[in-house]
Amino acid sequence: MVRNEEVTAPARRLSLRRSLDALYLGAGALGATFVALIAAAMVWQSIAREFGVSTGATNDVVAWFCAAAAFLTMAHAFKHGDFVRVSLLTERLAPGARRVAELLSLAIGIVAVGYLAWWACRFTFESWQVHEVAQGLLVIPIWIPQMSFALGSLLLLVAVIDEFFIVLAGGLPTYERLVAERHAAGDFSSDL
Numbered sequence: 385m386v387r388n389e390e391v392t393a394p395a396r397r398l399s400l401r402r403s404l405d406a407l408y409l410g411a412g413a414l415g416a417t418f419v420a421l422i423a424a425a426m427v428w429q430s431i432a433r434e435f436g437v438s439t440g441a442t443n444d445v446v447a448w449f450c451a452a453a454a455f456l457t458m459a460h461a462f463k464h465g466d467f468v469r470v471s472l473l474t475e476r477l478a479p480g481a482r483r484v485a486e487l488l489s490l491a492i493g494i495v496a497v498g499y500l501a502w503w504a505c506r507f508t509f510e511s512w513q514v515h516e517v518a519q520g521l522l523v524i525p526i527w528i529p530q531m532s533f534a535l536g537s538l539l540l541l542v543a544v545i546d547e548f549f550i551v552l553a554g555g556l557p558t559y560e561r562l563v564a565e566r567h568a569a570g571d572f573s574s575d576l
Contacts, residue, residue, distance in 0.1 A: 404546055405463075411539050412460030418453035418532075422446055444520035448529035455536025459543035465559035465566075486557060490548040497544050501537040508534040 425446050429439040461467055474485045510516075512527040547557050566572075 404542070407539065408460045408463050408543060411456045411536070415453045415455075415457030415460070415536075418449045418456065422449045422453065425449065441520065441522035444518060444522045448532075451529065452532035452536075455532045456539075458536050459539040462540060462543050463547070463558050463562070465563035467559070469559070483551060483554075486551050487548065490544060490551060493544045494541070494548060497537065497541045501534070501541045504530075504534045504537040 425442050429442040432439045432442075458467075474482050474489070477485055508527050508530040511530055512525070516526045517523050518526045518529070547559070551557055
């Protein structure tokens with residue numbers, strides 16, 4: 385007789401995998417939305433200037449949108465192999481040594497990104513706590529645009545931890561698998 389825990393464990397792992405992948409994709413889509421908003425704001429600013437409308441605060445908004453676009457897309461880019469990785473050494477290693485090197489690299493990444501996420505969250509929380517406002521023409525609580533920094537850093541930390549456990553379990557890193565799939569399909573655009 386099969387125990388209920390044995391049947392539900394793979395289903396839970398699959399559900400967690402789908403949830404994490406959806407989270408990375410959603411954050412990537414949100415970051416892409418900010419890129420589109422940057423374009424819209426810049427077009428609006430160009431048109432408004434022609435009609436003598438003051439557009440000074442648009443520069444602040446575009447800067448915040450740039451930060452949001454960058455930080456919210458980090459986890460998606462990392463998981464899809466679109467981060468710059470120096471793999472000259474690991475590519476030449478035997479499979480066992482390569483796995484150890486990959487785990488070591490991911491462990492270092494966890495520490496580094498964990499440090500970034502800690503300070504990003506602390507920085508944002510302190511801004512909220514002291515009611516700090518933006519210094520530019522648009523006076524809003526600065527923790528609002530800083531949230532993309534904190535959330536993006538936390539999500540990248542989750543993605544690096546996720547990859548660590550995939551490799552620890554003997555799997556191929558997602559970033560390597562997805563790049564290999566793109567190359568097999570004849571897509572080398574990310575290598576340019």
